[in-house]
Amino acid sequence: MAEPKKTEGSLALNTSPRFITIPAAEQTEPRKLRVAAYCRVSSDSQDQINSFAAQNAHYTALINENPDWELVDIYADRGITGTSADKREDFQRLLVDCKRGMIDKVLVKSISRFARNTQDFLKATRELKALGVGVCFEEQNIDSSMVSGETLASIFAALAQKESESIAQNMRMSYKRRMESGKFTTCKAPFGYRLVNGKLVIEEQEAAIIRLIFQRYLNGHSMQDIAEEVTALGIPTRDHQDRWQRITIRYILQNERYAGDSLLQKRFTTDTLPYRQVWNNGQKTKYWLPDSNPPIISRETFNQAKNLLSRKAENIMTRCQSPHDFKLKILCAECGSYFKRKVTHGITFWVCRTHNIKSEACPITQIPEKEFRSAFLRLYYKLQHQGRPVLERLLSDLQTARSRRLLWSLDVVELNNQIADLIRQERLLAVLKKQGAVDPDIFISRTDRLAEQLRAAKQAKGRRLDAEEDRTIARTQDLLNVLDDAPEFLQTFDGELFGELVDKIIVESNERLRFRLINGLELTENIERTVR
16 A cells, blocks of 8 residues: 655654653752650659659750750659559550651650559550551660560560569558558548648548538438439539539548548459459458548447448348339330339239230239349349459440540630640759759749649640530440449349449340340340249
8 A cells, every 4th residue: 555645734643652751850868757755754752753754854865966866745644653654644645646747756754754654554555556657665775666676665565564463462462561550541541531741630621521412311202312412512522623523422431531430442453454443252251440531420320321221222122122113214125115013913023014914015024023133133243243344345435426526626625735834844944943043932832833833734625525515425434434434243223223224125035135234335124024
C-alpha cells in the first residue's frame, strides 16, 4: 500500500514518545524529633522532692542540648504511690498528647519509673509503638521502638513488678507487726477525721454529718433517705463524690471508729497483682483496739444503731415478702407486661398480668418469689467472684471511647496547655532557686500561687470531663462501688442491695430470667423451681 503523500502545509504525525520533566522539589531541612520526658517519684518526702526537681532539670537540659531534638514537655507525677497507671495524671496526659501526634520519643529514667505492673507497661509501650512513639529507658539502655526492645523491656518490667510485690509484702508485714503491737492507726482517715502526725483528729464539719446520720437512723429514717438528705447538703464523701449512696451510710453506721474503737484488718489486700481489697471473712487475723481514737458519737449511740441494724437483718425474710422489693421490677419478655404479686396457699408468687387475666394470652406461668431471690443470690455471687474483671474491662473500654471523643475538645486542649504552662513555670522557678537567682520569700509565694493555679486548672479539667461523662460510665462505676462496699458473700436476700444493683428482671421463659443491671448490662440465670 502506497504511503500517503505529504502536501505542503500539512502536519506530519510524530509517533515518537513525548516526555515531561518534573524537577525535584527543593529539599527542606529535616524536622526535629519532638521529644518529651516522663519522671516520677514515689513519695512527698523532701529527698524525693529534690529528686523530682533534679529529674526535671536533667531532662530539660538533655533535650535542649541536642540540636536534633525539640522539647515538647516534661511530664511529671509527684507523691504517687502504688502500681496503677490510672492514678498518675501526667502519665495519662502524656498518653493523650502522644495520641494527638505531638510526640515522637519519650525519655524515662528507668522502667520502674514508667510502670511497676507488667500488664500496664506492655499495654502502654505497645500502644505508643503503634502510634510511632518510642520510649527510651536510660538505666536499661532500651528503646521500645526497636524490634528486640519490647522483649527485653518485658523482662525488666517483670523484675520491676517483682520488686514492687516485694515492697508490698514488706509493707504488709510492717502493718501486721504494728497491728499486733497496737500501734497501727490507719492509712486513710475515715470521713469525719483527719490524719495529723499519724493520729486521727476530729474534723468538726464532717463530724456533724456523722452525728446527723446516726440520729436520723435511730429516729427511723431509711438509709436511702439519709443518703439523699446528706447529698442535698452539698458535702462530698470521703472520696470526693458528690452523691452519697445507701451503702456508704450503712458502712458509716457499722464503723466502730466513730465510737472511738478500732477493728483492724476488716479488709485486706490480695498478695498478687493486680492488688485488690477484699473483705476478711476469717482468712486473716483481726485485731481489736479499744479507745484507739477520739470518738465522734458515744458507744451507747453506736450500739443502739448496731442493734437496730441487727434487728432489721433478722427480719429480712419478712421484709422480703413485701411487694416493694420486686414491684415494677419484673417484666414479661413475651407480652411486655409487668408481673404482679399474689399469694396462694400461703406461698408468694409473681405472675404476668396478661397471663393472670387470660392464661392463653401469655405462656409465662406464675413463679414463686423465692425463685427470684435464689436467682439473685446466684447472680450476686458471680458478680462478686467472677464478674468484677468484666465490669472493670467494660468501664475501661467506655472511658477509652469517651477519651477519644474528647481528644480534640477545644476546652480540654486549652486546659491541658494551661497545665503544661504552669508546670513549666514551676520547673523554671525550681531551677532559679537552685541557682540562687530568686529570693526565698518570693520563691515560696510564687510556688504557692502556681500550685493553687495548677490545682484550679486540673479541677476545671476534671469538671469538664465529668460533664461529658456518659451515664453508662457513671452507673458502671456505681455498680463497682456497691460491690466494693457490699459483703463478699450474701447468705440471705437483701432487698436494698438488690435495688442498688438490678434495674429490671426480664422473664424470658418459665425456665430463664434475664437480670438487667443498673448500667444496662444484662445477665441470665436459670429458674431452679422447687414449687410449681
